[in-house]
Amino acid sequence: MADKSQVPPVAPVYGAAAQGEIVTIFIGPEKKRYNIHKDIICHHSEYFRTAFNGRWKESDEGVTLEDVEVDVFNVFAHWLYAQEIPSDWESLYDIAAPGHTLKKSVLNEWSIGELLLRASVFGDRVLAPVLHRLAHNTFVDRYVPAPGEYCSVNYATVIWIYDNLPKGHMAMRLAVELQCIVWNTKDDDEEEELLWSKLPHEFLLAVMFRNNALKEQKCSDVEVKACYYHLHASEEEKKACKQKKQK
Numbered sequence: 001m002a003d004k005s006q007v008p009p010v011a012p013v014y015g016a017a018a019q020g021e022i023v024t025i026f027i028g029p030e031k032k033r034y035n036i037h038k039d040i041i042c043h044h045s046e047y048f049r050t051a052f053n054g055r056w057k058e059s060d061e062g063v064t065l066e067d068v069e070v071d072v073f074n075v076f077a078h079w080l081y082a083q084e085i086p087s088d089w090e091s092l093y094d095i096a097a098p099g100h101t102l103k104k105s106v107l108n109e110w111s112i113g114e115l116l117l118r119a120s121v122f123g124d125r126v127l128a129p130v131l132h133r134l135a136h137n138t139f140v141d142r143y144v145p146a147p148g149e150y151c152s153v154n155y156a157t158v159i160w161i162y163d164n165l166p167k168g169h170m171a172m173r174l175a176v177e178l179q180c181i182v183w184n185t186k187d188d189d190e191e192e193e194l195l196w197s198k199l200p201h202e203f204l205l206a207v208m209f210r211n212n213a214l215k216e217q218k219c220s221d222v223e224v225k226a227c228y229y230h231l232h233a234s235e236e237e238k239k240a241c242k243q244k245k246q247k
């Protein structure tokens with residue numbers, strides 16, 4: 001039997017939500033102010049549902065999350081209203097850092113993968129499972145956009161993954177697999193070489209062991225399947241995803 005909590009919720013009625021209350025959330029150490037329709041945020045996040053409907057005094061004064069980054073909350077706010085996360089990094093950049101120029105930002109093409117994982121972790125934290133999965137799956141698809149098309153995970157992201165995600169996390173396993181299957185010594189530019197000494201010991205060991213396993217299996221052309229690394233709410237969703245990939 002399907003677990004009811006895993007069934008994606010029906011979308012809120014936007015017309016009704018737009019006539020309703022606005023709630024305030026303050027993000028980051030600078031307490032950046034966000035005004036969001038209450039029915040929409042409460043529909044998609046159990047955490048905010050409890051905060052704004054419960055007896056917490058937050059329901060009147062707003063919720064403050066000082067340890068959340070503004071770029072991540074921007075992705076969350078975009079997702080709340082648009083119900084999508086773009087996969088191309090320039091669109092994602094515009095969403096995460098609106099009004100900023102690329103050159104001045106700490107975000108770049110390679111930090112977008114990390115941003116997606118941070119958004120996925122945030123989705124988990126505020127009990128928004130749909131965002132948790134979507135941001136994770138968008139991360140996976142970024143490195144495996146189509147069957148046979150891969151790129152290895154950049155080292156800054158690998159380091160972030162090992163510093164922040166639990167052992168055995170799918171992002172960790174994907175980073176190891178791609179390092180074995182795709183990576184070539186010629187791939188690393190000077191910036192990447194500077195990070196060699198900072199690569200997590202566990203990552204390097206995992207790459208060694210996986211390389212050995214591949215050698216023993218005599219697997220010369222292993223295919224990395226994005227769907228294996230995805231998060232799915234149900235078997236049905238997984239089947240639908242595979243079908244989509246085969247088209």
Ligand SMILES: [Zn+2]
Pocket residue numbers: 226227228230231232238241242
């Ligand atoms: Zn999938």
